[in-house]
Amino acid sequence: MHPLLDRVLASDGSLPFALLRRHGGTDVEVLTGDVVDADLLGDIPLDGAPVLAVVPYRQARERGFTVQDDGAPLRCLVVRERERVPLPDALAALPPEPVAAEPRGFDIPDDEYAGIVRRVIDDEIGQGAGANFVVMRSFEARTEAARVPALTSWFRALLVHEVGSYWTFAVHAPAPAQATGPAAAAVSLAGATPERHLTLHDGVARMNPISGTYRHPATGPTREGVLEFLHDTKENEELFMVVDEEMKMMSALCPGGGRILGPYLKQMARLSHTEYLLEGRTSADPREALRLTMFAPTVTGSPMENACTVIARHETRPRGYYSGFLALFEPDGTSYSLDAPILIRTAYLHDGGRVSVPAGATLVRHSVPEHEVAETRAKASGVLASLGLIPRGAAPDTVVDLNAQDGVAEALTARNRQLAEFWVRPQDDGPAVAEPGSPLAGRSVLVVDHEDQFTTMLAHQLRHLGMDARVVRWDAVTDVLADDLVVLGPGPGDPRDGADPRIAAVVRRIHERVAAGLPLLAVCLSHQVLAGLAGFPVRPLPAPRQGVRLEADVLGTPAAVGYYNTFGAMLATVVAADADNPVARLALEPSADADGVLTALRGPGVASVQGHLESVLSADGLTVLDTLVRHVLGVAGRTEPGMVRAG
Template sequence: MNCQVSASQALQIISEHETSYALILRQATPDYIDLLIFDASTVEDTTQIATDDEATKLVLLPYRSIEERGFSAQDDKQPILTCTVSQHYVTDRDEFESLVAGPIGHVENFEFDISDAEYADIASASIVEDIGSGLGSNFVLKRTLQGTLSDSSNASLLGLYKRLVQREAGAYWTFLVSLEDRVFLGASPERHVSLHDSIVAMTPISGTLRAEGRRPTTREVQAFLADQKEADELLMVLDEELKMMASLCPEGAAVIGPRIRRMSNVVHTEFEISGRTSANIGRVLRSTLLAPTVVGSPLESATRVIHKREPSPRGYYSGVVALVEPDGCGGQSLDSAILIRTAEISRYGDVCISAGSTIVRHSDPDSEAQETRAKTAGLRQVFEAEASLDASIGQAMTVRRAVVSDFWLKSTTERALNRHRFSGRTCLIVTAEDDFTHMLAVLLRSLGFYVDELPALDVDELPADRDLILFGPGPGNPENKTDQRIVSLHRLIRSALLQRRPFLAECLSHQILALELGLPIARLAQPHQGEQIELPLWNRQATLGFYNTYTARSLTPFVHSNPARHVRAILHPDSEDVAVLSGTAFASTQFHIESVLTHNNDWLLAELIEGVLSRSETRTTKKVDRGTSVPIS
């Protein structure tokens, strides 16, 4: 039970617990500041965090926690900090600000650990070598601002916290966590994940307009909202967090937005996504390690790129600060923020502020370096209070929303209206290190399928008791026979062709299918990573989301194929690039059916499935009358 105290009482309590308290101003309760007094300890992994008792806990997860999912990280031995709260107070924010006074230290000799030019070189290499080779669509690469605080006394820290509260009105959490050996002082704009009354929610934020300590003009915000690179960044992280939500919520998550979030030196765009889950707090935390907005996508591949590219470990940057507390109904609730826009201060006064920029296929490396400067500047510069949006900016946000898939904007009840179409059917999804498959599972369930997922490396033989097999997307070169995941997909897809098993294949698996059918694969001069493209499909114009560096190509109208007959290809207009393949018992797409970039997701998937199942059952070829249909005999 939270106890309200006066600001003077709160300051007295803090003075008695200078190395074991936290202050949190939360977006949900903007008039009050939470004061937590705790006993801190460390644990090795998230399974050791007790979330089934009635105690309130403050938990700080370092970046290396992502290793629990089998992903890569530079191991800097930073522990998971779990703080069991013994006293929980709330105090009036205005009164607290009025009473906090005293000397405030200043930082001397702020410098980045790597220069602007060095950061730009790292970004350039990642664009060419990582995105260009198909390892992923975007990667968040950080650098760290370092300096020395002249006064790290508790009075100085409280003064810095007051200043941060006053200046960062757009933060989700503004917090100070004081521990024996260090202090975290931050104003994070982004909720990591929350769980209350079985509703789990996340707030993916991406796209950045540098404001440089002033309120940007309406024209600047309009230009920002019209910038395709910034729009692509937001949609890619929305896709990534929908993957996470799909693993927690069988019916998927609903999308609200986009919205604008103003900070002191930057303006961001964001979505809110939420869904119903039966998962407990421990599973929710583990399944969301860590936010794609601060890592990249696909998540697993992005961690390997970060390990390779970043010159030093991340520490707690991009980790999580979470509050677990009783919900008043016999259960517990979770609220958390991502550890960004956060200074880590040692008891000797050493200050580190890390910030990253999202590197995509058309990033300007020099501009990305400047973005990290703008993100770190917010901890020490004044900004204008957030004002109401100009009407034209609201219209621009409506345009942004229009590019998002209608399926993910629907409620779970609306999505279930098509459940009768394939009610009782079963599908196995063969995964390939891309959690887009969780979103595919949500789509399939909305159409009535029972779905399970298995990694390609774990499938020895295709099960005979599934109505449909879906070979999923993943990073990498489809011709790389040194990658056992790729080898397994080739073997399984070849087996499905020979057995005439009904199946679908997407993206990487589509390319592998094309190779098995004798089509050549080419590397695109300009990757389609997170790109929305319109193509004519089945007598209607379709808006489709592509995440590919490689493509199958049809050089002639007729290509001989031994494993399959009566195969058709739908090509990009005025191009040899293959968008869709369909045969007697299969269909495949280069685009991502489940992506927020793809419109009419459920209709597209249902059309593909109905075609595959009907052709498989009748062993006849169904004509596809649209675009460039190329029979492959």
């Protein structure tokens, strides 16, 4: 009745296959075909046939990011045959029980992982390296079972015992004949991932950031428990941080930026998550879209580039395929559609019978090491229980639908009160046209990226104001004197570290623009550098403000803005100007919050701001940006003398 599934189940392991149940599907898709390896995402062969690619974490090197390179191949199944099997038929045909496996425990013991968490909080977040980071550890086991019985039995167990998955899958891709080294091993995995990374269909791109974890009690989830989770500050900030990071990607991928939908509560068998849906329009090739969005901040951290560096410093082994993605490319008229879930909640079957189930926790300034240890166990537990590696436990007498509980919808809706209306309302398909006669229309803006893609969101907002903005990485900038406006962007690191080439470049470019009398705006890290040059002391804050929304004075007006800073410039009496320092001669006007941390500076043709006006947390961000840009350009402001809240 289902010949392709029968062939898969009877295979000796030489037949490549994929079994997929996608979100909301009533069928299991069975795919077989030819296996080829690609070096780069752009090499994935889209020649008319569907392709399922298994993308390893090491592909982050395509973006120039630091990775522990284990040689894991970018393996592609070029689909030659496929069939759909109704779910009841598939369950009847698949092995009824998971194959036997011997649990060995986590490769990093609990106390050792807790120590890693402490070091990341103190040495990375506490030193300005970023807002959040995901560190992996892996549950290990062994099995004597052959690959096909193992994968297909795990797949069935996940279909039966897990709920709320975006994809449930089993994939087996033997190495091509010519493969050598690490690429000569088969790629075999089964999982139930909750998270879509990226879909493309009819020109619409969608991403699905999921963060925040409610660990269900053994007796089952409760209304009280989920409401406590939804009101938890750490869990809220964790989700907003990853939304900001994925909106950076959407702004790079979609000319009109991205729109935020949600939030939603995703309930699974052993835990629940909060999530948003982001969408925008793009004409990008799906392979390039994947490259621009490698990898999800929910499994790496932010800012993305430095998160990869931090991961390489603190993880004890390469990631393999953990935090990579499956990517199903399907012919769609004259182009290809894309459906790409993130590879989490997945078991890997390696040569020699080794089984690994990796999991990671998102570490933020509020993290408690013991809680993050428990989170990795909770995230792995659904897969481990389905595979029989930990006790499955008795199912609760009743399954509580958390979304139907009183107060849950209201608690979710309340989260959006913190968001900028600019990013919630629909975005245009392309750059906005400036208001008739606007003095900003067509002005050229160079936005300098210091390894934090918040610059893509800044550039999008500047285009919305009618300006012609482009983003250039700091080490690719050749001229800072040619544009009407230069915006020196944010980035990780210590703004006092003149030995850091990025900081030295910020100093040099500030001096060049100021000495030439050309308009300049500095943001976050660059604001701190400017403040230091102006004579204000810069020091670490008592507690990092990473992913925090504050309402503070910005040059005389209260403004609700998102902050991502570990260091701050402090309000103080400035010493006499250095004759060789053009910044010190400006006598910049400061504003500060109640703790004496500078929120902004302003002078002739110069302004700077500590907060991220482009953040989804910045309800007043666009209005403040408009005001500061008009100030440095010396043009009349449409919002002055008082700023009004955008939206």
